[in-house]
Amino acid sequence: MRNGGVARLKGLALEMHLSALLSLVVSVFLLSCAPVFAQTPVTPPSPTVPGAKLPGASDSFVLARAVHLVEDQGPDGAGLVVDLTDEVKTRVEALANPARLVIDLEGAAFSAGVTTSSSRGLGPVSAWRAGLFMLGQSRIVLELARPALIERVDFVRQGGTVRLVAQIKAVPQARFDEQAKADQARRLATRAQLTGPLGTRQAGAKPLLVIDPGHGGIDPGASGGKGEIEKELVLAVGKALRKAIEADGRIEVQMTREDDRFIPLAERVAFARSKGAALFVSLHADSLAGEADVRGASVYTLGDRASDAEAARAAEKENRADQVAGLDISDEAREGVDDILFDLARRETRLFSQIVARNTANAIQKGAKLHKTPLRSAGFKVLRAPDMPSILIELGYLSNAEDVAVLASESSRIRLAQGLGEALVRFLTSGRDAISTKIPD
């Protein structure tokens, strides 16, 4: 246990080592100063090597096979039950605005056929969800109808199953606020840095493009009528795009994620900046309830104010990703980081981004349909790097059958990726000086 935390039940900030499991129930320790690993700087995704083990993964990867919410203490409480195959370390945290509790299971993944009795709430819990948060870490998010904390977490071994039982109990608002504030202070201390110097590339290195497939893990993104999921489609397009660009040979490509993991928005940008990326391209797909006719791709750049209501809605939706995954989006607002980044997003970077966006939109036309207003701007969090040209492509609408057909078919993804790749390579190989002379002042 780090930092010698006092072994005292205080509801939150718990860390358990199942290895300490002696009989049926292990002790619960308070860890008052533990770093929250959700906020540690992003680990660059390693290239996937067939047969190689991924970091954090092993043959003994712990599986969560069932998650249930059970009745406990009537309206004032609830119990969370997770059936695991083996030992895990857990951490618990309270988040305000909106009030949530998150439980992280380190080194655990939810098995493919994981049983979840229901996502409906019980007692103080209004709803909950569970999924992979990042590689080697799964997360359960409990949304709260009223202030509540996790009073204790116990582990019980039953045959081949280790059962985690978390006791959730309603508490006065002041007590919840106090815990959420303490948890936030810890997160802020370890937050991904966006304002440090841009990473440098080795002399003679190829320009680097970072492809950012949106969402992942616990955050599925938008969904289509036949079960199409944004996080899966944009990852497939991202991989096709990488392949198309690598085939050209003049540009190096890295991806913020190559599998189904969650990565906070700020860490996606921080990863690309730390590598000294020449361009950051975030891939998404949209969905509009009750508007099945609306279709086509849009290319977004950063804007202080949204270019139109539709752009504002898209940015609001995409910026919600961190909240869906149980991060506290009020961290940035309280620190004024949003304002700082907007100020720093220099005019030159924005102009480059706008040129890329225009070229990209033209290229998309070769493989897919464009939205009637294809070039738009809004306050997307992943586009706020001040010194790295960045665009976000909404590849189409999952609420539109024709757009889904394009994104779900491998052959049309390849066609789309080739057109996109050509435009991006052209931008990255033409050099900033050559481009800047073409920008009207």
Ligand SMILES: [Zn+2]
């Ligand atoms: Zn998205």
